[in-house]
Amino acid sequence: MIGTRLRTLLASPGVTLAVAVVLGWLAIAVIWPLLVPYGPTAQQLGGRYAPPSAEHWLGTDNLGRDVLSRILAGSRSVLIVGLASTTLGVAVGTTLGLVAGFYRGRVDELLMRSLDLLMAFPIIVIASVILAMLGPSRLNLVLVIALMLAPYNARVVRSAVLSWRDRDFVAAARLRGESGAYILFRELLPNIMGTVNVEFTMRLALSIFAVATLSFLGFGIQPPTPDWGLMVSEGRPFYQIAPWVVVAPAAAIASLVVAINVVAQRLRAS
Amino acid sequence: MSASAGVLRVEGLTVEYRVGGAAFPAVRDVSFSIGSGESMGLVGESGSGKTTLGMAILRYLPENGSIAQGSIFFDGTDLVPLGRRELSRIRGNRIAMVYQNPASALNPSLRAGEQIAEVYRAHLGLGRDAARERAEAMLDLVQIPDPHGAYDRYPHQFSGGQKQRIVIGMALAMDPSLLILDEPTTGLDVTVEAEIVELFTDLRARFDTAILFISHDIGLVATVCERVGVLYRGEMVETGATAATFQRPTNPYTRGLLSCRVPPGASKESRRLEPLPAGSRDPEPGACSFEPRCAFREPRCRQEHPALYDAGGGQRSRCFFHETVAEAGPPAVTDVATQPAAPSDGTLLEVRGLRKVFRSGGREVVAVEGADFTLAAGRILGVVGESGSGKTTLARVIAGLEVPDEGRVVLAGVDVTKPAHKRTVEARRALQMVFQHPDGTLNPSMRIGQILRRQMHMLSPDGGADAEQTLADILKAVQLDPEHLDVRPRQLSGGQQQRVAIARAFSTSPDLVVLDEPTSALDVSVQAAILNLLIDLQRRENASYLLISHDLAVVRYLADDILVMHRGRIVEHGPAADVFDSPQEEYTRKLLSAVTVHAGKLASAGPPARAQDTAGGPVRT
Numbered sequence: 024m025i026g027t028r029l030r031t032l033l034a035s036p037g038v039t040l041a042v043a044v045v046l047g048w049l050a051i052a053v054i055w056p057l058l059v060p061y062g063p064t065a066q067q068l069g070g071r072y073a074p075p076s077a078e079h080w081l082g083t084d085n086l087g088r089d090v091l092s093r094i095l096a097g098s099r100s101v102l103i104v105g106l107a108s109t110t111l112g113v114a115v116g117t118t119l120g121l122v123a124g125f126y127r128g129r130v131d132e133l134l135m136r137s138l139d140l141l142m143a144f145p146i147i148v149i150a151s152v153i154l155a156m157l158g159p160s161r162l163n164l165v166l167v168i169a170l171m172l173a174p175y176n177a178r179v180v181r182s183a184v185l186s187w188r189d190r191d192f193v194a195a196a197r198l199r200g201e202s203g204a205y206i207l208f209r210e211l212l213p214n215i216m217g218t219v220n221v222e223f224t225m226r227l228a229l230s231i232f233a234v235a236t237l238s239f240l241g242f243g244i245q246p247p248t249p250d251w252g253l254m255v256s257e258g259r260p261f262y263q264i265a266p267w268v269v270v271a272p273a274a275a276i277a278s279l280v281v282a283i284n285v286v287a288q289r290l291r292a293s
Numbered sequence: 294m295s296a297s298a299g300v301l302r303v304e305g306l307t308v309e310y311r312v313g314g315a316a317f318p319a320v321r322d323v324s325f326s327i328g329s330g331e332s333m334g335l336v337g338e339s340g341s342g343k344t345t346l347g348m349a350i351l352r353y354l355p356e357n358g359s360i361a362q363g364s365i366f367f368d369g370t371d372l373v374p375l376g377r378r379e380l381s382r383i384r385g386n387r388i389a390m391v392y393q394n395p396a397s398a399l400n401p402s403l404r405a406g407e408q409i410a411e412v413y414r415a416h417l418g419l420g421r422d423a424a425r426e427r428a429e430a431m432l433d434l435v436q437i438p439d440p441h442g443a444y445d446r447y448p449h450q451f452s453g454g455q456k457q458r459i460v461i462g463m464a465l466a467m468d469p470s471l472l473i474l475d476e477p478t479t480g481l482d483v484t485v486e487a488e489i490v491e492l493f494t495d496l497r498a499r500f501d502t503a504i505l506f507i508s509h510d511i512g513l514v515a516t517v518c519e520r521v522g523v524l525y526r527g528e529m530v531e532t533g534a535t536a537a538t539f540q541r542p543t544n545p546y547t548r549g550l551l552s553c554r555v556p557p558g559a560s561k562e563s564r565r566l567e568p569l570p571a572g573s574r575d576p577e578p579g580a581c582s583f584e585p586r587c588a589f590r591e592p593r594c595r596q597e598h599p600a601l602y603d604a605g606g607g608q609r610s611r612c613f614f615h616e617t618v619a620e621a622g623p624p625a626v627t628d629v630a631t632q633p634a635a636p637s638d639g640t641l642l643e644v645r646g647l648r649k650v651f652r653s654g655g656r657e658v659v660a661v662e663g664a665d666f667t668l669a670a671g672r673i674l675g676v677v678g679e680s681g682s683g684k685t686t687l688a689r690v691i692a693g694l695e696v697p698d699e700g701r702v703v704l705a706g707v708d709v710t711k712p713a714h715k716r717t718v719e720a721r722r723a724l725q726m727v728f729q730h731p732d733g734t735l736n737p738s739m740r741i742g743q744i745l746r747r748q749m750h751m752l753s754p755d756g757g758a759d760a761e762q763t764l765a766d767i768l769k770a771v772q773l774d775p776e777h778l779d780v781r782p783r784q785l786s787g788g789q790q791q792r793v794a795i796a797r798a799f800s801t802s803p804d805l806v807v808l809d810e811p812t813s814a815l816d817v818s819v820q821a822a823i824l825n826l827l828i829d830l831q832r833r834e835n836a837s838y839l840l841i842s843h844d845l846a847v848v849r850y851l852a853d854d855i856l857v858m859h860r861g862r863i864v865e866h867g868p869a870a871d872v873f874d875s876p877q878e879e880y881t882r883k884l885l886s887a888v889t890v891h892a893g894k895l896a897s898a899g900p901p902a903r904a905q906d907t908a909g910g911p912v913r914t
Binding site: 190191192194195197198199200201202210213214 | 692693694712713714716718721724725726728729730733734735736737738739747748751752794797
């Protein structure tokens with residue numbers, strides 16, 4: 024079954040490319056220390072703003088650091104924070120969606136209205152406010168992004184549950200005296216895993232975008248750690264003299280987010 | 294009637310669906326013709342290709358469907374090579390189709406009368422007033438009360454049966470040369486179905502329309518149609534005049550279909566049902582498609598594909614041995630009838646003053662009101678009534694899926710007026726339920742073994758010791774193989790899924806089994822086997838059944854006692870024979886007479902029983 028799914032996923036060249044890009048970044052995040060030509064934080068004050076060349080494929084930044092090395096190294100933090108926050112957010116959202124969709128009634132009302140409230144604020148605004156209060160750290164970043172993703176995920180899962188809750192096998196489980204948790208996670212969840220997987224992929228793209236944005240705004244990863252969003256922000260003042268310092272990390276963000284979105288679209292279509 | 298003129302003549306039609314690169318024929322080399330004023334029925338079980346055939350005639354096939362071969366002559370013109378524009382002119386003006394679901398055929402935001410008047414305006418170019426006049430006349434013709442007032446009402450203000458009448462009115466308004474009806478009464482209550490059938494018979498006399506009537510219901514086709522075609526796996530296996538074909542079937546499949554029906558008026562004490570064996574394998578390529586299930590098979594049937602032979606009496610049969618089949622007559626009635634229910638040894642279920650109200654948006658709907666009855670151990674109680682009569686709610690309250698607003702449910706002396714999860718394990722073990730939809734009753738993400746073992750784990754007091762033995766026993770009882778434990782529900786047929794559901798219910802030796810429409814989603818050939826199984830298990834376990842069904846023949850056959858519900862109330866309750874033979878209430882009489890309308894026709898066409906030993910292979914539905 025996995026085989027068929029993979030085959031449908033790889034049916035079009037665009038999707039194949041997207042899968043390759045995502046897998047490529049994942050691999051780089053793991054093995055970047057073996058790939059980087061220079062230390063990502065190694066400064067070379069004599070060689071600041073060097074344009075792309077044979078020594079520095081993507082040039083150097085305002086402190087003479089190798090941009091390519093920083094981009095390769097930066098993939099790790101963005102993917103770790105992105106994956107962790109998505110996993111947490113989708114886990115929480117899926118649980119809330121299952122509960123709201125299965126129990127309906129007052130529980131559903133209360134949950135969904137609270138989530139509506141959370142969704143009423145622009146994600147980035149509320150995230151930056153919370154991070155400003157909590158202080159920037161990777162853990163806080165993960166928690167905040169997860170909190171922001173969960174309501175959207177909960178809504179989608181809830182509507183998926185609605186189409187299953189009235190099936191007779193759920194009635195059969197109730198007649199057997201199964202607990203609510205058993206019905207939610209054993210009877211219902213496996214049947215909506217397709218939806219959850221698509222959700223996860225789509226939220227992952229959003230989450231990576233959020234990590235980059237928050238770091239760009241200064242609420243996320245702190246210098247001198249190499250991070251894509253931070254690199255864009257750091258390079259911005261020197262954009263006129265060294266555009267590669269901004270363009271390269273921006274392109275990295277775009278490549279990962281777009282590739283994940285393409286995969287998500289394909290998953291949703293199948 | 295000028296049948297030779299042939300309003301519709303289908304020749305060698307093959308329709309294929311493409312699935313993942315491979316082509317699957319849904320209709321194979323089908324030929325037939327219908328003359329003006331003639332009505333032809335197409336019967337077959339699910340997957341026989343009857344609906345595809347109906348759609349193909351209008352060239353309304355899904356994206357992946359295409360006509361691979363053959364011609365469809367309509368008034369002498371072949372529709373197959375026609376372009377979209379010419380086709381839509383013919384479709385709109387000359388051919389009309391009525392589908393199963395009337396609600397989707399009507400525009401909910403347009404007045405009912407307008408929708409008919411629109412047909413007159415578009416096709417006859419009539420003015421507003423003239424069109425309205427004609428539309429009201431048509432509403433009257435299809436027997437909608439107060440046509441003038443009805444004209445201005447919206448579709449949702451009509452009942453399901455009335456909506457279907459309006460759709461039929463729209464179809465007839467264009468005075469089509471051909472009317473295709475695809476299961477037009479499926480989903481309607483029996484009383485409504487009877488009225489619609491009556492309407493057809495009435496209208497047929499007034500219009501010169503050729504009718505193609507597609508249905509799974511042999512009885513219905515016998516009532517409405519002069520000629521019939523029987524489809525099996527996309528092939529026409531028998532054609533002929535309806536009365537003759539059903540009286541003297543010359544194809545083993547037709548014969549099987551006729552014999553596995555629940556005979557109207559029969560009870561389980563009078564005779565046992567004859568299920569049509571399910572084939573244990575797929576037919577050989579190039580052989581007879583029915584061979585694996587056939588009682589008349591010979592070695593030749595596995596090697597050659599039979600043609601449609603002339604079987605005499607205007608019948609044609611796709612069988613090498615049509616003469617043998619014709620001579621065999623109907624299958625013998627096996628005398629292994631069940632013993633009447635043992636005199637009851639006490640009350641098992643007691644329902645007192647039950648009332649259930651559903652509230653939504655400030656509106657209250659009383660689903661069940663003042664339900665009072667008892668059910669003795671070891672007896673089968675049939676609950677009948679139309680949709681909305683409260684029979685399913687009654688069952689769900691008793692099972693513990695709903696909590697009543699008033700009243701008590703007492704099971705084996707213990708008050709169980711509470712939701713299932715608050716009942717004792719013993720009460721949950723004692724009461725089991727079998728649901729209507731085989732595909733919804735088993736969790737698609739679980740294997741059959743998991744489903745059954747979980748049931749026993751939760752409800753068997755002695756735990757796991759004998760569980761595997763019990764499992765093996767119950768699988769054998771429902772005629773499934775141990776290999777079935779490892780598959781998922783999707784890999785099973787509807788009949789097999791329902792067997793698993795029955796195994797699940799019986800794995801804990803229940804005292805009471807609530808059966809909610811247990812066979813209504815199944816094909817007739819499967820239904821007989823499931824009903825036999827239910828009877829055997831009931832006798833073996835001495836369980837009581839609460840059987841909910843809209844199919845009165847099934848209820849008559851199974852039940853010892855009958856409870857008739859109407860608008861949430863129990864209107865009649867008594868022994869089955871009394872209720873069916875001498876109903877006391879007006880409503881019961883109306884309900885019962887509705888069934889006999891078309892069941893009677895086939896019963897009278899039914900030949901006398903004749904002894905013949907049927908070699909029917911093992912039943913592995």
